[in-house]
Each structure stands twice: as C-alpha cells, then as structure tokens.
Amino acid sequence: MATSEDVAQLAGVSRATVSRVLNGSARISEEARARVHAAMTTLEYEPDVVAQSLVRRRSRMIALSLLDQEDGFSLAGLGQTANYFYIDMLRCIEQAAASLGYDLLLPSRPRGKHPENYIRSLQMRRVAGTIMLALVPTDPRIQSLLQAGIPTVFIDMMGQGDHAISIRSDHMDAARQLAEYLLSLGHRRIAFIGGPTVDLAAMERLLGFQQALAKTGISLDPDLVRQSGWNTEEAYQAAHVLLGQRRDFTALVAGSDLMAIGILRALHEHNLQVPRDISLTGFDDVVLSQYTAPPLTTVRQDTKTMGREAIERLAALIEGRGATSLVVPTQLVIRGSTGPV
Amino acid sequence: MATSEDVAQLAGVSRATVSRVLNGSARISEEARARVHAAMTTLEYEPDVVAQSLVRRRSRMIALSLLDQEDGFSLAGLGQTANYFYIDMLRCIEQAAASLGYDLLLPSRPRGKHPENYIRSLQMRRVAGTIMLALVPTDPRIQSLLQAGIPTVFIDMMGQGDHAISIRSDHMDAARQLAEYLLSLGHRRIAFIGGPTVDLAAMERLLGFQQALAKTGISLDPDLVRQSGWNTEEAYQAAHVLLGQRRDFTALVAGSDLMAIGILRALHEHNLQVPRDISLTGFDDVVLSQYTAPPLTTVRQDTKTMGREAIERLAALIEGRGATSLVVPTQLVIRGSTGPV
DNA sequence: CTGAAAGCGCTTACAG
DNA sequence: CTGAAAGCGCTTACAG
Numbered sequence: 001m002a003t004s005e006d007v008a009q010l011a012g013v014s015r016a017t018v019s020r021v022l023n024g025s026a027r028i029s030e031e032a033r034a035r036v037h038a039a040m041t042t043l044e045y046e047p048d049v050v051a052q053s054l055v056r057r058r059s060r061m062i063a064l065s066l067l068d069q070e071d072g073f074s075l076a077g078l079g080q081t082a083n084y085f086y087i088d089m090l091r092c093i094e095q096a097a098a099s100l101g102y103d104l105l106l107p108s109r110p111r112g113k114h115p116e117n118y119i120r121s122l123q124m125r126r127v128a129g130t131i132m133l134a135l136v137p138t139d140p141r142i143q144s145l146l147q148a149g150i151p152t153v154f155i156d157m158m159g160q161g162d163h164a165i166s167i168r169s170d171h172m173d174a175a176r177q178l179a180e181y182l183l184s185l186g187h188r189r190i191a192f193i194g195g196p197t198v199d200l201a202a203m204e205r206l207l208g209f210q211q212a213l214a215k216t217g218i219s220l221d222p223d224l225v226r227q228s229g230w231n232t233e234e235a236y237q238a239a240h241v242l243l244g245q246r247r248d249f250t251a252l253v254a255g256s257d258l259m260a261i262g263i264l265r266a267l268h269e270h271n272l273q274v275p276r277d278i279s280l281t282g283f284d285d286v287v288l289s290q291y292t293a294p295p296l297t298t299v300r301q302d303t304k305t306m307g308r309e310a311i312e313r314l315a316a317l318i319e320g321r322g323a324t325s326l327v328v329p330t331q332l333v334i335r336g337s338t339g340p341v
Numbered sequence: 342m343a344t345s346e347d348v349a350q351l352a353g354v355s356r357a358t359v360s361r362v363l364n365g366s367a368r369i370s371e372e373a374r375a376r377v378h379a380a381m382t383t384l385e386y387e388p389d390v391v392a393q394s395l396v397r398r399r400s401r402m403i404a405l406s407l408l409d410q411e412d413g414f415s416l417a418g419l420g421q422t423a424n425y426f427y428i429d430m431l432r433c434i435e436q437a438a439a440s441l442g443y444d445l446l447l448p449s450r451p452r453g454k455h456p457e458n459y460i461r462s463l464q465m466r467r468v469a470g471t472i473m474l475a476l477v478p479t480d481p482r483i484q485s486l487l488q489a490g491i492p493t494v495f496i497d498m499m500g501q502g503d504h505a506i507s508i509r510s511d512h513m514d515a516a517r518q519l520a521e522y523l524l525s526l527g528h529r530r531i532a533f534i535g536g537p538t539v540d541l542a543a544m545e546r547l548l549g550f551q552q553a554l555a556k557t558g559i560s561l562d563p564d565l566v567r568q569s570g571w572n573t574e575e576a577y578q579a580a581h582v583l584l585g586q587r588r589d590f591t592a593l594v595a596g597s598d599l600m601a602i603g604i605l606r607a608l609h610e611h612n613l614q615v616p617r618d619i620s621l622t623g624f625d626d627v628v629l630s631q632y633t634a635p636p637l638t639t640v641r642q643d644t645k646t647m648g649r650e651a652i653e654r655l656a657a658l659i660e661g662r663g664a665t666s667l668v669v670p671t672q673l674v675i676r677g678s679t680g681p682v
Numbered sequence: 683c684t685g686a687a688a689g690c691g692c693t694t695a696c697a698g
Numbered sequence: 699c700t701g702a703a704a705g706c707g708c709t710t711a712c713a714g
Binding site for chain 2: 699700701702705706707708
C-alpha cells in the first residue's frame with residue numbers, strides 16, 4: 001500500500017505538498033496539484049486514516065450508544081420487540097453516515113460502567129461524535145458526555161448543551177392525529193395502553209391524546225388508561241387484565257405497534273374481533289404492522305428524516321458550525337384495524 | 342489525558358518499560374512493574390488505541406459486513422422482515438466482541454462498490470478481522486477478502502481459506518426434526534413454502550425435509566413445494582397463490598418465522614384455522630413467533646453459540662492460532678400452530 | 683506556493 | 699532487566 005511518501009516521490013514534491021492537495025488546501029499551484037493527483041491515481045493511494053486520526057486528534061468515526069439500560073450492550077435490546085422500531089432508525093443513520101463518509105463504531109466497554117470510563121474510551125478512540133439512541137434519561141453517561149464536550153445528538157430523548165442537540169418525533173401531535181381520527185369514526189369510550197410514563201415519549205403520547213379528546217369535551221376514563229413496558233409480552237398481559245375488568249370501550253390505543261401486536265392477541269383470546277368489536281391503533285409504523293391481521297392503523301415516525309438530520313447536524317457540531325435541536329412531524333396511516341363504531 | 346511519557350516520568354522509568362508492562366512482557370522486574378502500575382492508576386492512564394493501531398499495524402476493531410446485496414449498507418436490510426432473524430445474531434456477536442475487548446465497526450464505503458476499494462478501506466482502517474453475515478454467495482467482496490488474507494468468519498454461508506472459516510446452523514437436521522414431528526402428528530400431505538433456493542440455507546432445509554419424509558416412504562408433492570423471498574410479504578403472496586390452487590394438505594412448512602407470519606395471514610383470509618384446519622411451522626424462532634396467534638411451532642437457531650463462536654474463532658484467526666469451521670445444532674420448539682390431523 | 687522539521691503516542695529491535 | 703533511538707504515516711506551524 002502506497003504512502004504519502006511514495007506519492008511525493010513519484011510526483012516530485014514533498015509529503016507536505018501531498019498532504020495539502022489531499023486536504024484541499026488553497027495555496028497549491030495547479031501544476032503541483034495535477035502531478036500529485038496523477039501520482040495518487042497510478043499508485044492507488046489512499047490516506048491512512050489511523051495516522052490521520054493520530055495527528056488530527058480526531059477520527060471520522062461516530063460512536064453509537066443505544067438501548068443499553070439493560071446490560072450495557074448497544075445492540076442487546078434490538079432483539080426485543082420493544083425496540084424493533086429502532087432498527088428502522090439505525091438503518092437510516094447508517095445510510096446518512098456513509099454518505100458523509102463517517103464510519104459507525106460500536107465501542108466495547110470492558111471496564112465496568114463508570115461513566116468516566118465510557119467517556120475516556122470514546123476519547124481514546126478519537127471518535128468525532130456520538131449518537132445516543134433510546135437511553136433512559138437518567139443514564140449517568142449522558143451528563144458526563146455533555147460535560148466532556150464530545151459532539152452529541154440525542155435521538156428520541158431530551159438533552160442539550162454546547163455540543164449537544166436532540167432530535168425527536170412530535171409525539172403529542174401524533175397522538176392528536178390518532179385521537180381526531182378515532183373521534184371522526186364516532187368512538188367516544190376509548191381505552192389507552194401506553195408505554196411506561198417515566199418515558200417522556202409515552203407521556204407525551206398520553207397527553208396529546210387526552211388534550212385532543214378534551215377539545216371535543218370528552219375526557220379519558222382514568223381507569224381505562226393503563227401502562228405497560230414497551231414490549232409485546234407486557235402489553236399482551238396488560239390487555240388481558242384490562243379485558244378481565246372492563247369491556248365498555250369501542251377503541252383501544254396502544255403505545256406502539258409492537259405493543260398493539262400483543263394486545264391484538266389478547267383481544268383475539270377474549271373473542272373480540274378487530275375492528276368489528278373494537279378498533280385498535282398502534283404507533284411508529286414498523287414494517288410488521290402491515291402484516292398483522294388486520295393490518296394496523298398507526299402513525300408513522302419519519303425515521304429517514306430523523307436519521308439524516310441526526311448525522312448532518314452532528315457533522316455540523318463536529319465541524320464547529322453549530323446546530324439546533326429538531327422536532328420531526330409524524331403522519332397518520334390508516335389501515336384495517338380501525339372502523340366506525 | 343496522561344500519556345505513556347507521563348507514566349514513565351512518574352514511575353521513574355522509560356516509555357519502553359511502561360509499554361512492556363502494559364503489554365505484559367515477561368522481562369520486567371517486579372519492582373519496575375509495581376511502580377509503573379502505581380503511576381498508571383494515579384494518572385488514570387489508558388493507552389491511546391489509535392497510536393497503538395498505527396505502530397502495530399492492526400487495531401482491535403472487527404468490521405461487520407452484512408445483508409448488503411441490496412444497497413451497500415450494513416444495516417439497511419435489518420428493517421426488512423426477511424432479516425429480523427439477524428438482529429438476534431448481531432446482539433450475540435456484539436456481546437461476544439465486547440467480552441474479548443473488540444470494537445465493532447460499520448465502515449462507510451463512499452467510493453463505489455469495487456471489491457478492491459472495500460478491501461483497501463478495511464486495510465486502511467487496520468481492522469483486525471471481519472464478520473460477514475448473510476451476504477449473497479456471489480458477492481464479489483468475498484473472493485477479494487479471501488485473497489487479501491484478512492481474518493474472516495462467514496456466518497450462515499460457506500467460504501473458507503487460510504484465514505477464513507464459516508459458522509452455520511445445521512439446516513438439514515433442523516428440517517428433519519420438523520418433518521419427523523409433523524409425521525408423528527399424522528400429517529402426510531404437507532405443503533412447503535421455502536426461501537429462494539439459490540440460497541443454500543433454503544435449499545438445505547428443503548432437502549432435509551424431503552429426505553426425512555422419504556425415510557418414511559412419503560414423497561413431497563412437487564406442486565406443493567413453492568418458494569418465495571424470505572420476507573413476510575412475498576410469503577403472504579405465495580401462500581395466496583397456493584391456496585387459490587390447492588387445499589389438499591394438512592400441514593404447511595414455512596421457510597422462516599417471518600414468512601410464516603405472512604402465510605398465517607393468508608390462511609386467515611382464506612378462512613382456514615390454524616392448527617385446526619392446517620398446521621403451520623416456522624424456522625429460526627425469532628422472539629416474535631411467540632406472539633402470533635397461535636404461537637408458532639418452529640426450530641430454534643442457536644444464535645448465542647453462533648455469535649460467541651464466531652468472535653472466539655475470529656480472535657483465534659487474528660492471533661494466528663488457527664480455527665476450524667463449525668456447524669451448530671438446532672432445536673425443535675413446539676407451540677400452538679401445529680396439531681394432530 | 684513549497685519544503686524541512688517537529689510532533690501525534692505508542693512499540694520494538696538493538697545494545698548493554 | 700532496561701533505555702536510547704528509530705519508526706508507524708500523516709499534518710502543520712515555521713521559514714523562505
């Protein structure tokens with residue numbers, strides 16, 4: 001593999017000059033630039049990113065931290081139904097990162113969970129920035145990260161600082177769209193099985209829903225509002241409990257699509273047909289929600305925009321251009337799981 | 342952040358000595374070792390992995406390449422139902438990598454798809470090895486990788502060389518277990534909607550199934566054997582076509598759990614009840630297959646073992662200890678989607 | 683516009 | 699057992 005020295009020799013210039021054309025420095029004669037370019041192509045030269053990282057004190061890697069409330073691994077939670085949504089998010093992030101020439105890194109963290117160790121390991125790896133996805137808001141690493149000044153984008157959670165912004169869906173508005181749609185179908189007694197309300201997104205969805213109903217003078221029966229974990233299993237059980245006690249509602253709003261899948265099964269087992277007996281809605285619009293029976297009415301999070309904006313704004317932060325937080329709109333998707341009363 | 346120079350000064354030794362105790366060299370006096378260790382802890386020293394990579398010409402990063410027949414991105418395919426299985430695989434890989442102190446890298450590949458570029462970018466990043474997951478066997482990068490001598494583990498596909506091994510499930514035996522179970526329930530006319538037979542795993546599953554039936558003197562009706570893409574949608578459609586033509590079977594074997602989910606919906610739409618009218622089986626045992634109605638009988642791939650062995654054997658390859666390919670057993674999981682004739 | 687030199691933080695023969 | 703020195707492949711003031 002050719003080095004900048006090889007290129008310099010072939011082009012008859014110094015390594016400094018090679019470096020300058022490589023980095024697009026202005027003060028280079030056209031002639032030198034041409035010779036260097038020629039040499040680079042004949043030698044198939046590609047700069048050594050490790051050496052660059054060492055001297056620049058910064059790599060072109062973005063660290064990914066996600067979902068690790070559970071056991072400290074980034075991908076660990078992905079297999080759980082609670083997090084299927086984030087898979088979509090991840091692919092959009094990867095795509096955006098690649099188009100800006102950033103690698104994605106899943107750092108191993110052998111030395112315990114002290115947040116300082118986490119930060120140090122990021123610094124030692126010279127990561128340019130980090131994307132934090134779906135962490136619990138109390139994760140101690142968040143504070144350390146904000147203090148360390150590593151450029152950071154939080155997705156789906158709050159968090160700001162000089163070098164940090166956040167990107168989230170407009171959960172309240174999403175819930176409003178769903179509520180208005182159900183109201184338009186004539187539903188008045190509506191049950192709600194949401195995610196854990198310690199989770200901001202879950203809380204916002206509940207609030208948005210309540211407020212939209214209130215606007216029409218309808219209030220949610222507190223006993224018809226339940227919560228469960230984000231995963232399919234817990235939602236399934238919560239639905240069972242609810243159905244054991246109450247049946248006097250015509251629509252049921254689930255906190256997420258994957259929760260809706262569990263709830264669908266519970267309804268099924270209670271011999272309730274969807275949407276004939278009960279209308280059911282999800283949240284997120286994961287791919288799978290097209291394949292339930294019936295397919296789910298839900299509200300789509302715009303993962304593509306979120307991923308692209310996350311990387312672009314992170315790049316701006318890295319390059320010192322500054323960036324602001326963003327709230328991304330959602331879109332109602334009507335399918336077969338909802339119908340008129 | 343402290344450097345080895347700082348440690349050396351505080352401990353009253355040279356950087357060479359610091360480096361030696363860091364790397365566990367034998368020829369170090371107990372006293373020097375103790376002083377260096379003391380200095381390292383008071384300074385909270387951690388070696389700079391970038392500098393190490395540069396001089397050792399090798400990092401502690403393992404590159405991940407997966408699923409990118411589609412558009413060149415590693416995570417792109419994960420969101421599709423066809424690949425939900427690999428999410429499980431990934432988390433097991435990450436866990437194993439972390440426990441051996443390897444980072445995982447998702448390299449961006451801006452410069453087109455030439456396999457040489459791919460290899461060069463891995464070399465420039467000094468990756469220690471690569472894990473290849475679920476690529477199509479004709480992917481040109483595979484050959485280049487084998488030639489370049491970068492330690493590689495192929496998961497779920499063949500491929501061997503001096504520095505490469507493969508790890509796969511025993512698909513034929515998995516299909517045999519399924520066949521024998523269905524036979525024991527009294528099924529004789531069985532339909533099969535498998536994955537694309539250009540895919541080795543799909544082919545092996547079909548063969549294993551056929552052979553197990555043949556042992557009992559039963560042959561699969563060729564017209565009852567169909568194939569579709571691995572995803573939910575295509576399987577759904579294939580099932581529709583099949584059910585439009587034939588109904589004279591009592592069991593249907595799907596090529597994967599996610600395919601089974603699509604097929605389940607088609608059966609539903611044809612007013613066929615599972616398992617009363619037709620028994621249905623999946624493959625893989627993804628988390629979701631517990632939550633279909635009814636839950637799926639399937640055969641579990643041991644992702645945990647596969648992930649752990651992949652990383653451990655890759656580490657062996659990296660360290661020049663050598664390693665051999667591995668076939669991992671599967672396990673029948675009986676749930677509600679199958680019943681007696 | 684361009685080159686010589688120093689330096690990024692480590693490791694590793696080479697001597698002793 | 700240990701240190702001085704060279705080197706990994708780049709970038710960047712500093713001069714000119």
